Amino acid sequence: MLSQALSSSPILLPLAHTKRCEAPAPRTLEEHFSRAPVRSFAAKEHVFTEGDPRSNLYRVEAGAVCLYKVMGDGRRQVLGFAYPGDLIGLGACNDHQCNAQVTKPTQLRSVAWNTVQRLARQEPALALKLYEAMCEELAAAHDLLLTTGQRSAAERVAIFLLAMVRRSRRTGQDATVIDLPMTRADIGDFLGLTIETVSRTFTKLRHLQIIDLAQSARVHVLDIGALEGLAQGEVDL
Amino acid sequence: MLSQALSSSPILLPLAHTKRCEAPAPRTLEEHFSRAPVRSFAAKEHVFTEGDPRSNLYRVEAGAVCLYKVMGDGRRQVLGFAYPGDLIGLGACNDHQCNAQVTKPTQLRSVAWNTVQRLARQEPALALKLYEAMCEELAAAHDLLLTTGQRSAAERVAIFLLAMVRRSRRTGQDATVIDLPMTRADIGDFLGLTIETVSRTFTKLRHLQIIDLAQSARVHVLDIGALEGLAQGEVDL
DNA sequence: CGAACCATTGACCACCTTCAATGCGAGTGG
DNA sequence: CCACTCGCATTGAAGGTGGTCAATGGTTCG
Numbered sequence: 001m002l003s004q005a006l007s008s009s010p011i012l013l014p015l016a017h018t019k020r021c022e023a024p025a026p027r028t029l030e031e032h033f034s035r036a037p038v039r040s041f042a043a044k045e046h047v048f049t050e051g052d053p054r055s056n057l058y059r060v061e062a063g064a065v066c067l068y069k070v071m072g073d074g075r076r077q078v079l080g081f082a083y084p085g086d087l088i089g090l091g092a093c094n095d096h097q098c099n100a101q102v103t104k105p106t107q108l109r110s111v112a113w114n115t116v117q118r119l120a121r122q123e124p125a126l127a128l129k130l131y132e133a134m135c136e137e138l139a140a141a142h143d144l145l146l147t148t149g150q151r152s153a154a155e156r157v158a159i160f161l162l163a164m165v166r167r168s169r170r171t172g173q174d175a176t177v178i179d180l181p182m183t184r185a186d187i188g189d190f191l192g193l194t195i196e197t198v199s200r201t202f203t204k205l206r207h208l209q210i211i212d213l214a215q216s217a218r219v220h221v222l223d224i225g226a227l228e229g230l231a232q233g234e235v236d237l
Numbered sequence: 238m239l240s241q242a243l244s245s246s247p248i249l250l251p252l253a254h255t256k257r258c259e260a261p262a263p264r265t266l267e268e269h270f271s272r273a274p275v276r277s278f279a280a281k282e283h284v285f286t287e288g289d290p291r292s293n294l295y296r297v298e299a300g301a302v303c304l305y306k307v308m309g310d311g312r313r314q315v316l317g318f319a320y321p322g323d324l325i326g327l328g329a330c331n332d333h334q335c336n337a338q339v340t341k342p343t344q345l346r347s348v349a350w351n352t353v354q355r356l357a358r359q360e361p362a363l364a365l366k367l368y369e370a371m372c373e374e375l376a377a378a379h380d381l382l383l384t385t386g387q388r389s390a391a392e393r394v395a396i397f398l399l400a401m402v403r404r405s406r407r408t409g410q411d412a413t414v415i416d417l418p419m420t421r422a423d424i425g426d427f428l429g430l431t432i433e434t435v436s437r438t439f440t441k442l443r444h445l446q447i448i449d450l451a452q453s454a455r456v457h458v459l460d461i462g463a464l465e466g467l468a469q470g471e472v473d474l
Numbered sequence: 475c476g477a478a479c480c481a482t483t484g485a486c487c488a489c490c491t492t493c494a495a496t497g498c499g500a501g502t503g504g
Numbered sequence: 505c506c507a508c509t510c511g512c513a514t515t516g517a518a519g520g521t522g523g524t525c526a527a528t529g530g531t532t533c534g
Contacts, residue, residue, distance in 0.1 A: 069379060073470055075387040079379055092372035097379065120365065127364035128357065134371035135329035141378035142306060142316055142334065148386040149429035150312040153490070184513065192386030194491060199514055216498085216513055233310055390522065421481065434522055436482055453481055453530085475534100482529070490521085497514070504507080 029111065029119055029126060033059050036109040047100040047108065048089065054096055056110035057089045063106025064181035068189065069098050078190035080140060081182060083167065089113075090133060103182045148192035154237045156191040157201040158230035161211070165221055178219045204237045266348065266356055266363060270296050273346040284337040284345065285326065291333055293347035295325045300343025301418035305426065306335050315427035317377060318419060320404065326350075327370055340419045385429035391474045393428040394438040395467035398448070402458055415456045441474045 026032045038061055041047065047058060047065060065082040079098055082088045088100055089110075120127040147156055161178070169175040180187070188198045202219075205211045210227055212220040221227065229235050263269045275298055278284065284295060284302060302319040316335055319325045325337055326347075357364040384393055398415070406412045417424070421432045428435070439456075442448045447464055449457040458464065466472050 069383055071383065071387060071470070077379075077383040077386045079382065091375075092369040097376055120368075121361055124358055124361045124364055127361055127368060131364060131368040131371060132329040134368060134375060138328075138371060138375045138378060139334055141375060141382060142314075145316065145378060145382055145385065146306055146308065146314045148382065149314045149426075150308060183511095189386075195513080196492085196515085197490060200490095203514075233308075420479095431523060432481075433483085433524085437522090440482075477534080478532090480529100480531080482527105484525105484527085486524085486526105488521105488523075490519105492519080493517090495514105495516080498512085500509100500511090502507100502509080504505105 029116065032111040032115060032119075033109050036111060038107045038109055041102040041106045041108065043102060043104050043106075045102050047102065048096045049099045050096055052096045054089060054091065054094055054113050056113055057087060057116050058100075058108045058110045060084050060086050060088065061107040061109055063108075064103045065106060065108075066101050066103050066182060066186050067098050068101070076189045077192070078186055080137075080144070080190075081186075084171075087133065090130065090137070103186060144190075151233070152236075153191075153193050153197050153201050154204070154230050155233050156193060157187075157198060157205070158227050160187060160191060161219065161221065162224075162227055162231055164219075165224065165227075176221050176224075178221065180217045180219060184216075201237070208237075266353065269348045269352060269356075270346050273348060275344045275346055278339040278343045278345065280339060280341050280343075282339050284339065285333045286336045287333055289333045291326060291328065291331055291350050293326060293350055294353050295337075295345045295347045297321050297323050297325065298344040298346055300345075301340045302343060302345075303338050303340050303419060303423050304335050305338070313426045314429070315423055317374075317381070317427075318423075321408075324370065327367065327374070340423060381427075388470070389473075390428075390430055390434050390438050391441070391467050392470050393430060394424075394435060394442070395464050397424060397428060398456065398458065399461075399464055399468055401456075402461065402464075413458045413461075415458065417454045417456060421453075438474070445474075 026035055041063070048055075050069065060082050062084055065086075065088055066078055067080050067082065067088065068076055068078040070076045081103070082100075089096065091097055116130075120130060147159055151159070164178045164180070165175050168178055184195045184198045187193075188195045191198070193201075202211070202213060205227075206213055208226070210221075210223045210230075212222055214220065226235075230237070263272055278300070285291075285293075287306065297319050299321055302323075302325055303315055304317050304319065304325065305313055305315040307313045318340070319337075326333065328334055353367075357367060384396055388396070401415045401417070402412050405415055421435045424430075425432045425435045430438075439448070439450060442464075443450055445463070447458075447460045447467075449459055451457065463472075467474070
């Protein structure tokens, strides 16, 4: 494959589609989600933190969530971002292994974790779906590993922007304009770079007419070919 | 938690233990493995490569396997190492997502992938086990991400050595002497460093009497406390 | 013994980080 | 409405860590 790189980890489970059911008892995970109330979170609020008991599985309805780990001395590694349709809070052990912080006003729905477990035991198909979801997350983690371990700052930023463009395309947006829902610090901690390096790289891309930055959070992609060239290490800045 | 760091990815599935069954048809995955013939691989042989159809699930019986990905220009990221008891070749999609290369003479057993799938569909418990195995692999990938993304060369090497010490302890060896089954290049590509940096870091540790290197592949850990201090970034080299 | 491979060591330098100052925008209160 | 503040982003200068290139050394295997 090599590589949907940074396919933006968490997972959109292709479960049975909503059936607009009016009343019968919820049977599929999808049905549970559909009838769960929407919970709103303000920017910077945490959905859960590392070590919390895994009480719920969440689905992002709107907004964006940043998943990260921290080291004792404060250094932080962002593991990925979750967008509408993505599930967060998946995992096998009893406690959450990372922090989930909302990066802008966000709506979530949740299903109790023991409900998920019960469904998974009843429905082998759901267990397999969860397994597949983890596999995708693992693939995303491996891609990120390749990126942070081996690539230059310019490559990392280009790959990140291209991943955002692809996301934008999939959700049917104008793919040339991206609204970044996270800060430079989030991007830096995701890519294993400092805020300053991220900012400087953006500036270089702007000077090269590869992107434009009307506002710091709004990226216009002017030359996606150049971005792809950078992402593959074919050129330097 | 924070962090079994570099818990050396692949997974030792705590499946039903071998029951020394003499004849009846194999029912559990464990039974399938037990009666599979042992296949031997020479150092540097590949078990599978990226893009190969996922034909088998493998269990390491003896030796060591290096799992890695490569980029177009040859840069390589080692995702982890598999040791006796670990499974390799797990994943949801039809093709392998990484390369698996034996680093020293190694024995494996394998079970056909469609057998694994059939068992997983019959036994919800096995599907959940596979799910848990993936979760552990994901946790390992996240730990490695934290390491390659945020830590200094000395921290990375210290963490790597400590992970080897823990492994050694678990398998009941003398934990102060570690025989590294991989080259400096493997270690470097694992930690996101060059061969030279790995080598220089080993040398520094030797000069500080933290380790001793009788041979380049044999590490005597002289001061594990110092190693732990380094791993947590409490001291610099 | 020679060859091949791997590890070590050294010198140099590039890239990224660090530290510091300035700029910009949004939200708040006077 | 404006001034103020706070958080975030940008920009600059200096320095260090780790990378690159190159030569040497050591081990294993023929």
